[in-house]
Amino acid sequence: MALTRPCVSLLYDVASPYSWLAFEVCDRYTKIWDADIKFNPFLLGGVMKATGNAPPGALPAKRVYMREDLARCAKHFNVPLNYIKDGKVLYTSLAAQRLLTAVSLDEPALLRPLSRALWLRIWSANTDIAQQESLAAACAAAGATPRDAAALLLRSTEPDVKERLRAVTQVAIDRGAFGAPTLIVTLPGGPPEGDLFFGCDRFDQLAAAIGQPWLGPDPLSNAASRPLSPGAEPHERQSRL
Ligand SMILES: N[C@@H](CCC(=O)N[C@@H](CS)C(=O)NCC(=O)O)C(=O)O
Numbered sequence: 001m002a003l004t005r006p007c008v009s010l011l012y013d014v015a016s017p018y019s020w021l022a023f024e025v026c027d028r029y030t031k032i033w034d035a036d037i038k039f040n041p042f043l044l045g046g047v048m049k050a051t052g053n054a055p056p057g058a059l060p061a062k063r064v065y066m067r068e069d070l071a072r073c074a075k076h077f078n079v080p081l082n083y084i085k086d087g088k089v090l091y092t093s094l095a096a097q098r099l100l101t102a103v104s105l106d107e108p109a110l111l112r113p114l115s116r117a118l119w120l121r122i123w124s125a126n127t128d129i130a131q132q133e134s135l136a137a138a139c140a141a142a143g144a145t146p147r148d149a150a151a152l153l154l155r156s157t158e159p160d161v162k163e164r165l166r167a168v169t170q171v172a173i174d175r176g177a178f179g180a181p182t183l184i185v186t187l188p189g190g191p192p193e194g195d196l197f198f199g200c201d202r203f204d205q206l207a208a209a210i211g212q213p214w215l216g217p218d219p220l221s222n223a224a225s226r227p228l229s230p231g232a233e234p235h236e237r238q239s240r241l
Pocket residue numbers: 015016017018019053054055056178179180181198199200201
């Protein structure tokens with residue numbers, strides 16, 4: 001179907017703190033931009049493997065820089081991000097990304113609150129997101145009943161959910177993704193492959209590309225008066241990139 005307005009597709013993984021920053025910006029700008037903003041969980045590990053890339057933390061100098069950079073970014077973006085201190089926290093996000101994929105298919109209104117709840121666990125409270133109990137706790141924080149959480153966790157292990165996550169990741173790789181966050185911008189009448197942006201630090205250029213205003217990373221809030229909680233308004237089902 002032909003686009004009637006710009007589309008911004010955010011591809012993210014909750015293992016990635018920079019994805020969290022991009023996610024919050026996209027969430028905030030859904031109320032500002034005349035554009036469709038789509039939230040698509042993908043698997044950063046799969047992207048890294050396919051492209052031969054490695055997480056920035058794998059290089060000691062980058063790891064040191066990242067710690068400083070993320071502390072600055074947390075303030076700049078008004079997101080309560082804390083660098084992971086506890087070596088026991090697992091970065092493995094496969095189960096979490098499968099759960100988010102199941103949610104994107106079956107309970108799309110829960111996608112944003114659950115994504116945020118997972119980031120709050122791993123990148124703010126520095127707690128696990130790999131174990132089933134951790135995922136159930138994130139579902140509860142996002143507002144799911146224990147029964148719904150159990151059903152979604154079960155659903156996340158089904159073949160079509162695994163395949164959907166694999167397929168979304170492959171589309172991103174084919175388009176040129178090498179890390180997260182990846183944003184793909186498509187315009188009415190523009191090429192179907194769109195423009196690819198990497199990182200949470202290109203929103204000024206992205207906004208220019210879609211002809212919409214860039215008002216900084218947190219345009220709506222008085223930073224001091226709005227603590228971040230997982231909740232977000234329901235939104236439309238998202239079925240494609
Ligand atoms: N400058 C980017 C950095 C984003 C970044 O380092 N993302 C990591 C995952 S958290 C990644 O995928 N890096 C791949 C790379 O730098 O090649 C930003 O501010 O968002």
